[in-house]
Structure formats: structure tokens, C-alpha cells
């Protein structure tokens with residue numbers, strides 16, 4: 001077979017559309033792929049396999065409205081049960097794919113059942129990073145990824161008085177806000193010298209620090225938890241840090257990031273490097289297998305082609321759409337503008353592009369108190385815009401990046417600078433209000 005034919009085989013990138021698509025992982029990306037395949041007119045078999053018992057659901061509310069009690073399970077579900085029959089999507093929930101036989105193009109379930117495929121899509125997501133320290137098995141220690149985790153945390157929170165959160169990332173801080181709103185004492189321990197260090201500019205992070213501080217969240221920076229200790233009944237009493245501090249808490253939430261679920265890919269010989277490696281078409285090193293969502297790492301035009309792995313709803317949805325279009329015979333390489341949001345207390349953070357790493361950041365305040373955007377530049381180029389309580393700025397920034405519009409540091413420093421006008425000037429003419 002010629003190299004070009006090999007690439008086309010089972011990939012949907014030529015006229016020969018696959019007839020049997022098997023999707024592993026029924027989360028945000030997997031469900032979106034099933035939906036988008038039908039929207040694209042794909043007429044073949046679609047099987048969606050997920051190891052969780054729930055109907056496919058969205059995770060973002062788990063650390064926000066669902067945890068607070070303002071949303072229930074019905075608000076989480078991405079589609080009702082009837083959707084699957086109506087759209088001829090075979091949903092196998094509570095089932096795990098144990099391995100892939102690439103030569104025979106078969107996925108093998110944990111039950112030993114064999115599912116043949118023409119094209120396989122890995123949408124296996126990520127799992128919480130574990131802390132390899134003493135005491136994580138104590139009662140009252142939680143992590144948050146699934147609906148079941150959220151239910152357990154919610155019950156724990158109801159009975160708790162003082163919460164210690166390990167890690168000042170998005171999920172830890174969202175939970176900190178919810179816990180404060182529920183009247184709990186909260187202290188966050190972060191190894192770095194500021195909050196959200198991996199993903200946010202120092203400028204925006206310090207504004208969030210002030211906001212959380214004013215709402216009563218306590219912080220310990222530059223220190224890490226080395227041990228959890230408990231009572232004789234096995235209940236957590238608090239954490240001990242590297243610097244020797246003891247911080248009391250009757251509930252501990254560990255939020256130290258995730259690791260991608262790559263084992264199926266790695267065990268079957270696909271390339272893996274902090275995620276399942278895919279090309280711009282989201283194909284793995286096997287042309288009959290794609291990978292999307294949190295589990296995959298793709299060459300990003302927002303990082304000069306370097307491979308990046310995103311953990312966001314936007315990425316899961318847009319990658320699924322891109323693969324669906326290809327499998328339906330209309331290839332559409334993945335090049336979406338990355339964006340992300342986080343709700344913390346009354347503040348809404350929205351990021352367009354990639355704000356880290358950056359060399360220069362410039363803050364522009366909005367018309368109302370608490371509204372601002374931070375513009376991050378790297379090599380003199382605008383790479384990310386972090387908007388706080390400013391959805392219109394966020395939409396404008398997405399439009400600007402989508403149209404490959406360029407803003408210089410001088411532009412943003414100019415007293416008459418207006419982001420929406422700049423986006424309108426470079427965009428497709430649609431208004432951003």
C-alpha cells in the first residue's frame with residue numbers, strides 16, 4: 001500500500017468512509033463525536049462505550065452549581081436517554097474497553113466481548129493525579145473528577161467545618177468559593193508562590209487572590225503537603241507540610257491536576273507523550289484510530305506547532321466536531337481558538353488563546369468595577385486574553401484570534417484602545433456585543 005493510501009485507510013480522509021465507528025469514553029468529547037457524526041450525515045454504526053454508569057454528563061458544574069446544590073443531575077446530562085435510540089447510537093455504559101487489537105481492528109471489553117471497528121476514537125479523558133503521601137486513604141479526603149466524586153464531596157462538605165484544599169488550580173479554587181458560600185472555613189495550600197500558576201498570568205492571579213482573601217479563603221504559598229494525619233477512627237484531622245506546619249481540617253480536597261488516560265493507546269503501541277499523540281487531523285500513528293479531548297496531545301497553531309494537551313470543554317467539543325467531519329468525508333483539520341472559563345465566587349474568568357507562558361502582561365479595566373482584561377504577550381505577539389467579568393471582551397478576543405488578528409503592546413497601551421473595535425476591524429464583520 002502507498003503511504004498516502006495507508007493514511008486514508010479507515011481514517012475517513014478519502015472517499016472511503018468507515019462504516020463502524022467505535023468511540024471509547026462517553027464523556028464530553030465522546031458524546032459530542034456521536035452527536036456530530038449524525039449531524040454530519042454519517043450513516044454507519046456508532047458505538048459509544050463509557051465505563052461510568054451515568055448517561056453522558058458535563059463535568060464543569062461538579063465544582064460549581066452542582067456542588068453548591070444549585071443544580072441537580074438532570075442539569076448535568078448532555079442528552080436524554082431517548083437521544084441514543086433516536087440517533088442510532090449504541091451506548092454501552094458501565095463498560096470498559098480493556099484493550100485494542102489494532103491488526104484485527106477490534107476493541108475488547110473487560111467482559112471479553114469483542115467489538116470490530118473500521119475507525120476507533122479514543123476519548124478516554126483524564127483522571128486525577130494522586131498524591132503519593134501518607135494518609136490519602138483517610139475518611140474525609142476527596143478528589144473531584146466524576147459525578148460520584150462530587151456526590152461524596154458534597155455529603156462530606158455538608159458535615160465539615162474546616163476544609164483544607166491541596167492545590168490552587170481552577171478546581172480547588174472553585175470548590176473553595178462554594179465551600180465559603182456554604183459557610184465553611186477554607187485554607188488552600190499551594191506549592192507555587194501564587195494561585196493558578198500553570199494557566200494564568202500573575203496579574204490576574206493576584207486579583208483573584210484579593211477576591212478570595214476578601215471572601216475569607218486563607219492561603220499558604222510556597223509549601224507542599226507531605227502527610228495527612230487522622231484520628232484513631234481513620235478520619236482526617238489535617239495536613240502536615242514540608243515546612244513543618246500542621247493545618248487542621250476535617251475535610252481535605254486534593255486538586256493537584258490530572259493525568260491523561262493513555263494506557264489503551266500505549267499498550268497497543270501508539271505514540272504517547274503526556275497524552276496520545278495525534279496530528280493536525282487528530283489521527284494517531286495508526287490511521288484507523290483518532291484521539292480527542294483531555295487524553296490527546298495535538299500540534300497547536302497557537303504554540304507554533306508544538307504539541308499541547310488541553311483540558312477544556314471547548315477542546316473536547318471542537319476536536320470531536322473535527323473528527324466527525326473527517327469521518328463523514330469532509331476533512332476539517334483542528335485549528336480552533338482555545339478558550340476556557342472558570343467561575344469562582346461572583347467572578348467569571350474567561351481565557352481566549354493561551355496566556356502562559358508570557359513575557360509581558362497589560363491590564364485594561366472595564367467600565368464597571370471588577371471588570372478587567374489582561375493581555376498576555378510572548379515575543380511581542382498577543383497570545384492570550386484573560387477577561388474577568390467581561391464576557392464581551394472575551395468574545396471579542398476569540399474573534400480576534402480566530403481571524404488571526406494581531407495586536408501589539410503599543411496598541412493595548414494606547415489610551416483609546418478598544419478591544420471590541422479591534423476585533424471588529426479584523427473579524428468577519430459580525431458584531432461582538
Ligand SMILES: Cc1cc2nc3c(=O)[nH]c(=O)nc-3n(C[C@H](O)[C@H](O)[C@H](O)COP(=O)(O)OP(=O)(O)OC[C@H]3O[C@@H](n4cnc5c(N)ncnc54)[C@H](O)[C@@H]3O)c2cc1C
Pocket residue numbers: 024025026027028029030049050051052058059060061062063095096097098123124125126144145146171261264292293294295310311312313314316339340341342343
Ligand atoms: C470538576 C471539574 C470542573 C471543570 N470545569 C471546567 C470548566 O469550567 N471549563 C472547562 O472548559 N473545562 C472544565 N473542566 C474540564 C472538562 O470537563 C474536561 O476538559 C472535559 O470533560 C474533557 O472531556 P473528555 O471527553 O476528553 O474527558 P471526560 O469528560 O473525562 O470523559 C472521558 C470518559 O472516558 C471514560 N473512560 C476512560 N477510559 C475508558 C475505557 N477504557 N473504557 C470506557 N470508558 C473509559 C472515563 O471514565 C470518562 O467517563 C472541568 C473538569 C472537572 C473534573
